[in-house]
Amino acid sequence: MGKPRIRPIALGLIKHQGHVFVSKGYDTIKDQAFYRFLGGGIDFGETSIDALKREFQEEIQAELTNIEYLTCLDNIFICGGKPGHELIQLFRCDFVESCFYRLDHAYPLIEGKETKEAIWISIDQVRSGQLNLVPQNCHPYI
Template sequence: MPAIRPLALAIVRRGDDLLVFEGRDEAKGETYHRPLGGGIEFGETAAEAVRRELKEELDAELTAVEQIAVLENVFTYEGRAGHEIVFLFAAGLADKAFYERDEVGVVLDEGTRVHWLPLADVASGKAILYPDGLAELLSAQA
């Protein structure tokens, strides 16, 4: 039976850019972007999870981690239904070198591209940002 997946994602900004990984849904023929982070493990708080995930995915330490919102995301990926409760955390990167380059690298455990996404590309429809509701949340905070 499918389960609801709890996630913790880091909202790391560089001006009007957002740190994201780039994914692909072949069933939809869609390239999309999502902030870094991942699943919350049993016994772990969402804040602990977001710190662990950024360390695993980018070998990055987070600073000033603050929960800003929770979104519920019901979606389809590769033709399969998904359901997530997403804890969003505003955060900074301890290593300032990450802010100096547009192409940050890749997710260490899977090789997915990591870069700074101009939020103007999302607003114009040029880029897709998940989870649903995140773009609206960020534009309301601007």
């Protein structure tokens, strides 16, 4: 096994009526649910905006608009007992299709061979600590 690598990713922050659009994950070691903005890895030769658009298309078949660069975040973490390090290119954006703005709806999210859910969560519940939005250093942008 080679030495650990830093993974460059692009994530999209989408806000609507006091909520943010996220995927739900679960850390079995910590026995804890967590939420994260949608997006994923930036491929070699691909811009971070192109990666963001491609990931939303692959994961939930959604097109993005009003894409605006926010910041780059370091995310050093342990998930499932394994250390990770991501450099996150964070963008604020909107959906083109209004059907994605249903707050009470769960959207099937395809990640490789897995199907998860993309949902809207309350920003107030994130700020109160009720819901665990990761990484913590993205909280000032919501």
